[in-house]
Amino acid sequence: MQVSQIGTMFLNCLGMCCSKLTTNTNSSRRQFPTVIEELCHRFSLTDLRKSTDNFDENRVIGGGLFSKVYKGNLQHNGVSDYVVAIKRFNEHGCEAFKKEIEVLCQLRHPRCVYLIGFCDHQNEKILVYEYMSNGSLDKHLPGGKLSWKKRVEICIGVARGLHYLHTGAKRSIFHCILRASTILLDDSMEPKLAAFGLSVQGPRFNPKPQPKQINGDHIIGLVGYMPVEYVMDGTVTDKWDVFSFGLILLLVVCGMNYLGIVTERGFLKPIEEMIDPNIKGKIAPECWEVFVGIMVRCLEYEQNERPAIGEAEVELEHALSAWKGVFFRCSIPSRGALLEG
């Protein structure tokens, strides 16, 4: 049986559960007994309560519109204590819960966060993930602690994760909420994509994914990261993620974690005035030119002008290989070029 079929069965199962509000987990189990739990462990609510000291506020490590994320300590087979991230969805998060399981159950990639298991008990919708000890990228961008090389490596990792989503799975997946807060960093500061609750699945794999029209009622609070084609007519393609990726590259250059630096007419200031002072003058010009070149292309107004993420990945690898470990002054492209699009 294909993983995607299992995912669909699982989704159907969860759909039934969510639509009833009072979930009958036993009957779901009878209908789909083992496949779900082979892919994804089912936790009891009791275990998850215990692991978070009954969802103690002191254990909260993050949260969003639909959920709160806790740091939990789980006993595995009664033996060791291991740390996990536990996302508890609120009453508005049922769809995001279903979507996240549907997608994450199908994904196995080092650049996508690993889903360990779930709990679906009456109104409680909870997901359990591997714990990413360095939290989200947005916490690391200000303050200048990340070297330029590390920043480029993180961007390459993110591009690899997106490339896999767009072309490596049976159906292409568009993340749609790529932000500095949905990129998590592990012990070695390697990035992983997280938060798949609003992602969109495209048609079965096709080298040129077809645009999909979606109703954006569920996508709120994301205005800055949305490309124009979505705002105009709800079109979703892989190029949405490419646009958001361009914004991530910009934040990485500026050492910022919010988008106050961009308006619908372009950057607020010339890029040379926004570059993070901690890295200014420490980037090989060859590296900088390639990096900024691909960033500008990812931010193109016309989606067809933006590169595929695979091309962005290759370009960033090229930028990294141009890194010689020698500190040069940056060569800054003209403001006009950066404002185009």
Ligand SMILES: Nc1ncnc2c1ncn2[C@@H]1O[C@H](COP(=O)(O)OP(=O)(O)OP(=O)(O)O)[C@@H](O)[C@H]1O
């Ligand atoms: N596996 C994890 N390990 C460590 N921290 C995590 C993990 N998952 C989430 N977090 C923390 O919780 C924050 C919010 O998580 P996430 O991005 O998954 O939710 P969101 O999409 O912002 O929320 P929502 O879907 O409710 O709008 C992250 O920015 C991060 O700080």
